[in-house]
Amino acid sequence: MTTQPEHRLLAVFAHPDDETIGAGGLLALAARAGVDVSVVTCTRGERGEVIPPDLAHLAEDPEQLALRREAELSAALAELGVHRHLFLDQVPALEGQRPTRFADSGMRWVRPGLAGPSADASGDAFTALDVDVAAHLLAVVVRHVRPTAVLTEEPGGGYGHPDHVHAHRVTSRAVEIAADAAEPLGGLAPWQVPTVLWVAQEESHLRAALAELADVTGRHEPRHAPDGTVLSVPDPGGELSSLAAPAAAITASFDVRPVAEQVLAALRHHSTQVQAVAPIDGRALVGQLALSNAALVPVLDRVHLRAAPGSDASALAAVLADDDGVTRVPAPVAPAPVLSGEQADPAGPSPVPAATGGAAEPAPRRGVLGRLVTTGGTVGVLVSLLAGLVMGALGTVVHRFTLEDLPVGIVLGLAGVLAAAVAARAIAGGGGLLLAALAVVGTTQAMAFLRPGGDVLVTNEAISYAWLFGAPIACVTAALLPARWFGDHSRRRRT
Template structure:
């Protein structure tokens, strides 16, 4: 499947800027799918191809081909989410903390400039589970938005409550379902959001699309993974709301304007 490429006209839509293919579906899949269903232009930009990630099934890729395979997986996930385009930049996986922020942000800004997106979705300061690449992606997103000037996108950071992954893993295990999260402890995910102004997006109506998009990243989802067979009802119960914080303060309610009644501030 060929990668979709950004259009050349201004969209005023939503773009997810993340570190690796699959990040977009995990932190923003519901918001992207909901936006696409509402007719809002959406896109996905990853800073790496994720070429150092795991290979859940050796029949799918080798270490030499993983980056190329994950690009194709991203294109398929984007289709499930209804995204208008998806693109991988080729910064080295695992090395984003050492990438020059100004150079990387300028590259991102150049991709986004013709589109003039209204919102840029990325990680919170915790990187979801303190992944250094995720934390660096946030820094690059903030700088890219700043380079766009006063008319640039509003940057939204994905916020998971500390209990989210724990409760989801426990619920899956109680049904005898796979419950692994890339070998990470569920306690590693999320951080306290007390006092943060949050925009909550109800994505329950598109949870099936979010889960299909996650499963499109087949190299990353082995048979024992939580998302391999997670049913929609558990997805809705534990991932049916995506929480966002506007970087630097409450800011404009861009998502509210784009998504309407699905958004609760």
């Protein structure tokens, strides 16, 4: 008999990419904190709009687009650290009472920012599926996984997409069915989900992030979609989507910066649906993205927990709050080859297996050098290191130069170090700045003390001491400059 992890999160979303756009930070933080994370996707998103011109043919081939989006989803979930994934139609139950495969229902724009049902949804569309039928399938998953928290769309579906709204309804009903002892579900033991969470963004925080993004993008040339459309930031004071919730509705929030790199990488994997993904070292955001509607929106620096009425999110909140930055592997669980009707072990049933096209094992943790190269690029790292070495050496050589008793040498030397540090931060972020600072300090120390008796640096002169201590102070000064000065070029886009 195996022991289940103490905390288990089951997330349910309508399409590939919804899990990352809506809750990527939460999934990554939960996996990082040792929570066992599973994801169920209701459709394969075969009616999604395709952004890259070189993949435009997929928009006319739903089957191929579905395959492409399955692969994108698998890569994104692995990046976030999700442990297992399943498409809802892969649950082996109710055969003959529902379509073999659940199709993307499509949508139409009712007005800017609000979607409604498509007029040409097929008979096997997810929204055509009776809520109770879909909920019974999901309830089987709930009884297998026995989650301590279930996460799904909020009632409005974010922006009204009919599949998102249906996913919310199906999940809510599935939680009820899974807890009902009168529902046999193949003999699986009932399970009462302690906490139901809805995807949310705190309203004032979202407006602040939109304003900051507008300020950052306003200081650079406009970005364009592949078709030439200008990507623009929505009005921070305008109408927000139903994801936005007042502060009183938010149970807790957590810093997403420790997993921001993973979230941005996962977003990039959804390349048919997401564009213009780039890091931004801001006050209220860690990056940006745009969908096919050409609206440039922030990737917030915080994730927010919104508990459904009657739910208490304190247990999961405590786990995330206690995370010390150490990646913990959940306790091992017995694999299940398929979801079957066998009687569940009361001490802990087998979880949902990783399905075909689903998530792989958690993405490996990158080392320090790996994170630096990923953030700033190999060229950015090398340029930062070289800038520090060159300015450290030149400053050491010229710092004692005077012109009519004016300390021109040390002024130029410190200015050069500051310029190198600022450039390193702009090119490769904080990691690049750290490399440049270490190179400056290492070079000055080496030239000062590895050549005793030399005349490059006279350590009993005040001006030499000023150089020895002034160089690292110049680097610290670069680190204290406001993040907004560096805009979306503070870290190079990952490729």
